[in-house]
Amino acid sequence: xxxxxxxxxxxxxxxxxxxxxxxxxxxxxxxxxxxxxxxxxxxxxxxxxxxxxxxxxxxxxxxxxxxxxxxxxxxxxxxxxxxxxxxxxxxxxxxxxxxxxxxxxxxxxxxxxxxxxxxxxxxxxxxxxxxxxxxxxxxxxxxxxxxxxxxxxxxxxxxxxxxxxxxxxxxxxxxxxxxxxxxxxxxxxxxxxxxxxxxxxxxxxxxxxxxxxxxxxxxxxxxxxxxxxxxxxxxxxxxxxxxxxxxxxxxxxxxxxxxxxxxxxxxxxxxxxxxxxxxxxxxxxxxxxxxxxxxxxxxxxxxxxxxxxxxxxxxxxxx
Numbered sequence: 001x002x003x004x005x006x007x008x009x010x011x012x013x014x015x016x017x018x019x020x021x022x023x024x025x026x027x028x029x030x031x032x033x034x035x036x037x038x039x040x041x042x043x044x045x046x047x048x049x050x051x052x053x054x055x056x057x058x059x060x061x062x063x064x065x066x067x068x069x070x071x072x073x074x075x076x077x078x079x080x081x082x083x084x085x086x087x088x089x090x091x092x093x094x095x096x097x098x099x100x101x102x103x104x105x106x107x108x109x110x111x112x113x114x115x116x117x118x119x120x121x122x123x124x125x126x127x128x129x130x131x132x133x134x135x136x137x138x139x140x141x142x143x144x145x146x147x148x149x150x151x152x153x154x155x156x157x158x159x160x161x162x163x164x165x166x167x168x169x170x171x172x173x174x175x176x177x178x179x180x181x182x183x184x185x186x187x188x189x190x191x192x193x194x195x196x197x198x199x200x201x202x203x204x205x206x207x208x209x210x211x212x213x214x215x216x217x218x219x220x221x222x223x224x225x226x227x228x229x230x231x232x233x234x235x236x237x238x239x240x241x242x243x244x245x246x247x248x249x250x251x252x253x254x255x256x257x258x259x260x261x262x263x264x265x266x267x268x269x270x271x272x273x274x275x276x277x278x279x280x281x282x283x284x285x286x287x288x289x290x291x292x293x294x295x296x297x298x299x300x301x302x303x304x305x306x307x308x309x310x311x312x313x314x315x316x317x318x319x
Contacts, residue, residue, distance in 0.1 A: 032136035032152055036124040037106065037169050042173035043121035045069045047201040050174070051081070051194040054117040056187075056280030061115040066205035075205050078114040085209055088114040090214075098208055098216040117190045118166075118178045127164075130256030133157055133240040144176040145195065159183060160238040160306040161258050162281055172197055180281045182303050187281040229317075232264050232296065234290075236313035238306055253300075260300020260307065262314065266293060277306060287311045 047068050062081040066076065076135070078088040085100040096113075127134070137152040144167050154164040159176040167177040180188035208214075230246050237253060245252040250263045260283075275286045285298045285307045297316050298307045 007192040031129060032138065033131065035150055035152060035173070036128050037061050039124040039168055039175055040128075042169075043067075043119075043124075043175075044074060046172055046174065047198055047206050048172070050119070050192050050202045052117065052119055052190060052192045054115055055189045056282070057278070059279065061117070063114055063117075063119075065119065066199065066201065068203055068206060070168055075206055077208070079117070079209060080114045085210060086114065087210060088116075089208070094218070096216045097217050098214055100210050100214045119175055119190065119192070123175065123178075126257045127154060130240070130258075133161075133255055134163070134257075139165070141268040144169075146177065147171065147193065147195070149176050158239050159303075160309075161302055162187065167214065169195075182281070212288060219237045231266065231317055232262065232314050233317050234262060234310060236309060238302065238310075256299045260298060260310070262300050262310065263297045263299070264289075264314075264316075265295045265297070276308070278304060284306045285311055287314075289314065289316055 035215075049064070049066045051062070051064045054063070060082065064079040066077065066078075066221060067076045071077075073092060074090070076088075076090045076094075080086045080088075088096040089096050089098060133156065135155040135157055137153045137155065139153055142149055142151050147263065148170040149167040150170055152166050154165050154166065161319060163181045163183075165179045165181060166175060167172070169176050175187075175190075176190070176195075177191040179186055179190075230251060231249060232251070234251060234253075236256065240255040241253045241258075242255075243251055244254050249266070250261060252261045253259070274288060276285065277284050281301050283298070283300060283302060283304050285304070286295060286296050287298075294316055298311055300307070302310075
């Protein structure tokens with residue numbers, strides 16, 4: 001007679017515990033897009049001083065970023081910590097690249113800007129914009145740098161593009177880690193290795209570390225392309241990709257998240273062999289067309305198999 005009430009009490013307690021836990025989980029994991037939107041807001045509106053690493057093929061970048069948001073205005077400076085001493089500075093929509101004096105002589109060969117990787121508001125915004133082409137799934141809770149993180153899989157609905165696994169800081173909403181995947185194979189790895197937030201961020205971190213003897217130049221947005229008739233036609237595209245820019249000898253395509261371009265060389269040179277290579281998730285493929293002296297080059301963030309299928313579909317246009 002006394003067993004049933006005890007069992008009933010235990011069962012009720014467990015059920016209540018489960019409901020409370022499930023309710024908390026429902027709030028925490030309400031919708032992957034909510035977390036992605038929060039990440040975009042965090043990139044724009046949080047104060048942070050972060051150092052991150054970005055591994056892409058045989059390229060390894062290390063970057064420090066200091067971001068201050070005050071009175072509705074963003075100010076940010078990124079310091080390239082490996083190789084050439086250069087900085088990326090942004091105030092609102094104005095962007096400039098700063099180089100040290102010793103690099104002046106080789107200015108034409110220098111890289112301009114600092115590798116942003118996925119650590120910017122455009123990353124979650126592009127994922128959200130392409131959400132119809134990807135599935136989202138929460139994975140187990142984990143930690144990055146000892147910080148509790150939400151782990152999210154971004155899975156392509158078609159095997160003709162990459163997927164992502166991303167780790168989002170529970171406290172701030174900032175991206176802590178991301179991995180670019182090609183059907184389970186790792187192509188690129190990004191990770192924050194040091195992070196300060198809020199009042200721990202010193203505004204003096206925005207001061208340039210390059211001496212006054214250095215030089216800077218504004219990074220201009222791309223000018224509108226002239227309207228010219230294309231000289232090639234692409235007869236096959238991965239699902240969801242569309243043309244966003246086109247010129248006579250180049251076409252640009254995107255699904256909102258991934259991008260690739262097709263260039264055509266009509267110089268008549270046959271010296272370049274067909275080539276297929278990649279650095280991390282970026283592929284480079286060249287292929288001769290049937291028209292003598294015509295060669296196409298495909299560059300972009302799609303799997304090699306997809307790039308080859310696009311290349312096979314390209315044909316010259318005759319007006």
